[in-house]
Amino acid sequence: MHLTREEEALLSGAEGRAAQKSMQILVALGEIYGAKRLVRVTSVQVSGVSYKNLGDAGVEFLNELAKDGRARVKTTMNPAGMSLTDWKSQGIGSAFAKKQLEVIDAYRRLGLEVTCTCTPYLAGNEPRFGDHIAWGESSAVVYANSVLGARTNREGGPSALAASLTGLTPLYGLHLDESRRPTLRVDIEAPLESPEDFSAMGYFVGKEVKDGIPFFTRVRSAGLEELKTLSAALASSGGVAMFHMEGVTPEAGAGAGETEAIRFTSRDLSETEAKLNDEGSPDFVSVGCPHCSLAEVKTIAELLKGKKVTKEFWVCCSREVKRLSDEAGYSRQVERSGAKFATDTCMVVAPIEELGYGIVATNSAKACHYLRNGGAKVRFMSLEDCVMEATGRN
Amino acid sequence: MRLGGRVIFNGKGEGIALVSSNPMSFYGGVDPDTGRVIERGHELRGESVKGRVLVFPNGKGSTVGSYVLYRLKRNGAAPSAVINSKCETIVAVGVIISEIPCVDMIDITKIATGASVRVDGASVSF
Numbered sequence: 001m002h003l004t005r006e007e008e009a010l011l012s013g014a015e016g017r018a019a020q021k022s023m024q025i026l027v028a029l030g031e032i033y034g035a036k037r038l039v040r041v042t043s044v045q046v047s048g049v050s051y052k053n054l055g056d057a058g059v060e061f062l063n064e065l066a067k068d069g070r071a072r073v074k075t076t077m078n079p080a081g082m083s084l085t086d087w088k089s090q091g092i093g094s095a096f097a098k099k100q101l102e103v104i105d106a107y108r109r110l111g112l113e114v115t116c117t118c119t120p121y122l123a124g125n126e127p128r129f130g131d132h133i134a135w136g137e138s139s140a141v142v143y144a145n146s147v148l149g150a151r152t153n154r155e156g157g158p159s160a161l162a163a164s165l166t167g168l169t170p171l172y173g174l175h176l177d178e179s180r181r182p183t184l185r186v187d188i189e190a191p192l193e194s195p196e197d198f199s200a201m202g203y204f205v206g207k208e209v210k211d212g213i214p215f216f217t218r219v220r221s222a223g224l225e226e227l228k229t230l231s232a233a234l235a236s237s238g239g240v241a242m243f244h245m246e247g248v249t250p251e252a253g254a255g256a257g258e259t260e261a262i263r264f265t266s267r268d269l270s271e272t273e274a275k276l277n278d279e280g281s282p283d284f285v286s287v288g289c290p291h292c293s294l295a296e297v298k299t300i301a302e303l304l305k306g307k308k309v310t311k312e313f314w315v316c317c318s319r320e321v322k323r324l325s326d327e328a329g330y331s332r333q334v335e336r337s338g339a340k341f342a343t344d345t346c347m348v349v350a351p352i353e354e355l356g357y358g359i360v361a362t363n364s365a366k367a368c369h370y371l372r373n374g375g376a377k378v379r380f381m382s383l384e385d386c387v388m389e390a391t392g393r394n
Numbered sequence: 395m396r397l398g399g400r401v402i403f404n405g406k407g408e409g410i411a412l413v414s415s416n417p418m419s420f421y422g423g424v425d426p427d428t429g430r431v432i433e434r435g436h437e438l439r440g441e442s443v444k445g446r447v448l449v450f451p452n453g454k455g456s457t458v459g460s461y462v463l464y465r466l467k468r469n470g471a472a473p474s475a476v477i478n479s480k481c482e483t484i485v486a487v488g489v490i491i492s493e494i495p496c497v498d499m500i501d502i503t504k505i506a507t508g509a510s511v512r513v514d515g516a517s518v519s520f
Contacts, residue, residue, distance in 0.1 A: 028487075032402075048458065053458050053461075055465060057464045058464075
């Protein structure tokens with residue numbers, strides 16, 4: 001791989017150990033994946049923020065980097081394992097909280113913005129069409145490539161951080177036109193009427209396409225909420241990093257050629273939804289995977305009007321969306337019902353098994369997937385039904 | 395025998411080979427405190443990677459696996475070197491942050507568990 005003189009200097013340690021370690025990571029990945037050179041990035045989203053996933057070794061690694069490492073481009077971060085301010089009312093123990101705050105402190109010293117959201121594009125990190133970026137958080141990767149038209153591979157925590165501390169990423173994979181072509185056409189025959197339908201559809205297609213690029217045709221309409229939950233589902237059942245959709249993806253259909261085609265029927269939809277349901281009555285209800293948009297919080301506030309929750313109910317969103325909800329008066333309506341905002345975190349990265357919950361109702365196929373991996377049982381339902389589940393249908 | 399590969403993390407390491415013909419997952423697959431392989435159904439289940447030259451085709455599973463390699467190193471339970479057929483992101487990032495010598499592009503079918511193996515940069519001898 002070709003390195004410029006400045007890049008060689010970073011690799012030799014001339015600008016500190018964190019930058020050197022970062023360059024070692026980027027150069028090794030570049031060599032492995034056949035990159036000819038590095039490319040400048042305009043934006044980074046770092047995954048690996050929850051202490052539940054990092055463990056003590058992760059904390060040590062971040063503290064080591066924070067000794068002389070500094071972000072060189074706009075860098076936001078994934079959700080943490082708890083709300084950074086209201087962790088006590090979430091039932092989080094102080095030992096976990098102490099470690100989690102240590103992680104956040106290390107990232108802060110590294111110059112990251114403490115956004116703690118999986119929807120950086122709703123929190124001011126909005127790369128433009130054609131920008132090279134390095135994002136972790138698989139759902140945001142899909143959204144960035146497919147909806148914004150920016151270019152990123154599926155980064156892990158350390159490789160995204162390495163990009164932040166150098167402003168560089170190896171030029172391979174989805175940074176190149178030839179790797180962004182669709183590999184499977186998916187004709188949507190089922191009527192997709194809600195974000196939950198898009199979530200289930202993404203879960204089905206992710207399994208079919210694995211790490212390929214699906215090209216969706218005949219989708220009637222898809223807004224922000226549909227696209228973000230579709231992105232999340234595709235990346236959880238499969239290794240998807242990008243899709244094409246007519247009328248949505250700036251490069252829709254580019255380089256499509258003759259690809260294999262499958263259909264997504266009403267039957268596929270109902271079968272997928274059925275498979276995302278375990279036996280039992282939920283003891284915990286959570287929405288906001290990916291984090292709720294302002295419009296979703298508004299809907300939840302309206303649905304909760306005049307009701308009281310009878311089960312623990314979390315509305316997961318970024319602090320940015322929470323602040324806007326406060327101003328719009330939605331937060332008060334939500335909290336008056338007894339529901340809780342889970343800002344900075346979500347049901348997937350918080351230690352919910354330690355909080356004693358066993359069966360989770362949610363409107364996200366991605367959440368179902370990871371909660372099941374973590375040993376919980378799940379019920380997949382619409383946002384409206386989630387609210388009804390939490391309020392005991394009163 | 396001497397084989398030449400590609401350096402992923404430069405260094406010298408030697409030990410008794412522990413060979414898997416299947417990919418390895420570190421997150422949930424290897425106990426970060428002891429180095430014992432705990433993945434259900436894995437051919438190396440019950441073996442310890444500690445101090446061994448660990449030979450396997452490639453990594454798999456969660457990217458958090460990189461941090462497990464780091465944790466193994468900190469706990470003195472890391473392999474002395476890693477040899478892959480084709481290294482990927484999880485293992486590459488893991489060996490670099492943990493500073494475990496690693497080489498790939500090696501025909502791993504030539505190496506048998508129990509052999510005394512030495513890794514030096516891009517070279518593997520046994």
